[in-house]
Amino acid sequence: MTKAAERLNVSQTALGLQIRNLETMLGVELLVRHSRGITTTEAGRLLFDRGVAIMRLVEEAKRDVSAFRMAALENISIGVTPSIMRLVGADFLVSAMSELPGVSVRLVEELSFVLVDLLLRDEIDLALAYDVTESITSMRTALMKEDLFFITAPGSAFPRGGVQFRDAVASNLALPSDRDNVWRAVHRAAKVSTVPVNVRFTIQSLETIKTLVERGVATSIVPYGVAAEEIARGVIEAHTIEGPELVRTLYLAESPNRMAIQQEGTLRDFIDMLVDTLADRIGPHATVIGRCGSAGQSSAALE
Structure with a gap:
């Protein structure tokens, strides 16, 4: 007893x-x-x-x-980039439970060009990816513009604050492969500015790139979200890029074979809310430029 x-x-x-x-x-x-x-x-x-x-x-x-109840859930797989996952990934999943109660969301983290490949193979339904060209898919909506940053180890020879583009690309850069949107943005700007780009390390691993930067072995050009935690801890220093600025555009890209779910409108409004949160966390270096939900559709109708 x-x-x-x-x-x-x-x-x-x-x-x-x-x-x-x-x-x-x-x-x-x-x-x-x-x-x-x-x-x-x-x-x-x-x-x-x-x-x-x-x-x-x-x-x-x-x-x-x-x-x-589980059988009645609608499934949706959404691809996001590493920078987005680091800034809002956990919030995305937690909020989805309350905002999309009838939808089971699967998040896939990959670089933008990998997400596009997955999208075209119908392995994911939607992708929040950067610089998706119309030649790849016409089913895309521009949502946000975002500045790229030049990152170095603290106490490097580069001044705090702004760094000239020509000085940044002359340093020992560590960048992903030539399929990556950051690599392409850097080389497009270099072609216009007629300056060479010194890619000392080609690495398809953002974690390894950040490790080399922390050790002072390399520099890099990245979106803010990729190194936000390290910047906050003071182990990496971020510099704005001047003359020219480097900017990339976030798109919602869709598989042309995807069937709309019953809560499609709610899903799109939820994605808009996510992009708002993302822009807030990036700060003054991000600007929301479009909507995929009801607000965007209303604006399009008025036009």
């Missing part, structure tokens, strides 16, 4: 009173009390067995009924 009271988190006296009340209600004795403790009567054993069976049926019913 003592152990039972502890497991139920009630006093032994209260538990004994509840059992006596149950015996009174049923009109039979359930427990035999003696000097060596207690034992169950035949009626007590029958009640215990039936109670266990009832509890098992309750759990099975809960599981089976919940399966109907």
Whole structure:
């Protein structure tokens, strides 16, 4: 009786009173009390067995009924870039539970060009990716413009604040491959400015790039979100880029074969809310330029 009271988190006296009340209600004795403790009567054993069976049926019913709810969920897979995942990924999933109760959201984190490949192979439904060209998919909506930053180790030879583009690209840069949108933005600007780009390390790993920058071995050009945590900790220093500025555009790109879900409007409004949050966290170096939800559709209708 003592152990039972502890497991139920009630006093032994209260538990004994509840059992006596149950015996009174049923009109039979359930427990035999003696000097060596207690034992169950035949009626007590029958009640215990039936109670266990009832509890098992309750759990099975809960599981089976919940399966109907899971089957009714609409599934959507959304690709996001590493910088977006770092800044708002966790908030995205937590908010989706309340804002999209009938939708099961799967987030896939990859670089923009990988997300586009996944989209074209119908492995994801939507992608929040940068600098998606119309030649790749016409189903795209421009949502936000964002500045890129030149990052170095603290105490480098570069001045705090702004760094000239020509000086940034002359340093020992670590960049991803030539399919990456940052690589392409850097080389487009270099072509216009007629300056060479010194890519000392080509690395398809943002974590490795940041490690090299922290150690002072390399510099890089990245979106703010990629290095936001390291910048906040003071292990990486971010510089704005001047003459010219480097800017990239965030798009919502869609698979042409995707079927709209029942909560399509709510989903699109939710994505707009996410982009607003993303722009707020990046700060003055990000500007929302479009909408994919009801606000954007209303503006298009007015035009």
